Amino acid sequence: MGRPATVTINLDALRHNYRIAQQLSSMNNAGVMAVVKADAYSHGATACATALADIASGFAVACIEEALELRVAGIKQPILLLEGFFEPDELDKIDQYRLDTVIHHQYQLDALAAHPLDHPVRVWLKMDSGMGRVGFAPEEYRQSWERLNSLPWVRDIILMSHFACADEADNQHAQQQLATFNAHTSNLPGQRSLCNSAAVVALPQARSDWNRPGLLLYGVSPFGQAHDIEQMIQPVMELSSAIISIKTIPAGGSVGYGSQWTAQRPTRIGVVAIGYADGYPRHAVNGTPVLINGRRAPLIGRVSMDMLTVDLTDLPHVQIGDRAILWGADLPITEVAQKANTIPYQLLCNLNRVPVHYQGALMTDRADLEQVLV
């Protein structure tokens, strides 16, 4: 018991979404690296990777600490470090734990060239085809490839890039990136990897040997606009809490810090035990929906650290103790993100303090998983 704020993770929905990503990806039996960085976008990296262990081709993370967490949990599939290593001494761990690494910069290439490994490593050589962040310039890509290819402790090189604007309805920029990538890799051997969630869905011509969806696996559309994909995926996370106080204030009464909201009519105020310390966005505007007993109540007043307030005047049957859903299957996180002028990625990653409960695969498929992990 205790505080009612809860994150519920549906691992069957995660498996469903992984299979959708696989179906979208597989023109030629493509691999799907499940991106589980940032603790699987706060869904729990170990739980999610374990739940996908019998179907996923591999996992992608942001750093060695995240990779080791998965290895320690018994994950045997390839694990890719999306930014490679930050310090040369990580190469020993890459070797020991058989990790795949991105190489995106000359200093990494120099460090790898100076550090023979016992077990030849698979390298994902990253081109900056127009994202403007990390990766070798298209003109220096071939030379970097040749240097890598000359190292006996590099067993395989995957040609990789990343899109800046694949989530936009007008995907000209992504087309341009794809053209740049293709032009500068046309006569290089090896597998290719380009697509994040948005590109897996919206840029079929960019799907290749290895796709790298993240957000899509969690059942959230990567697009700012309504998109058909929403009908195919299932939200994995539900964030909920409960009503801990109800009172009626007169017209003219105000609610919350800064007295930013004033009642225009006698108003029934409900208090929900969740706030910005839990990761609910403080910038959510008045009117942001909160789902209570299947009906939407509007957020009113400023979100506090541990509580927020909703207008229950039009929901007279709501009682103390009723559950309030902040986002989940019937209240898309994309909608809440828009109301808070942010993106679902940030809402997910900002989650904090809320206990996580798991449903589905982890429990029911336990026996199968243990066989896979032996």
Ligand SMILES: *Cc1c(COP(=O)(O)O)cnc(C)c1O
């Ligand atoms: C985070 C990340 C992804 C996954 O992005 P989504 O938009 O969540 O699908 C893919 N590739 C790279 C290089 C990333 O850093």
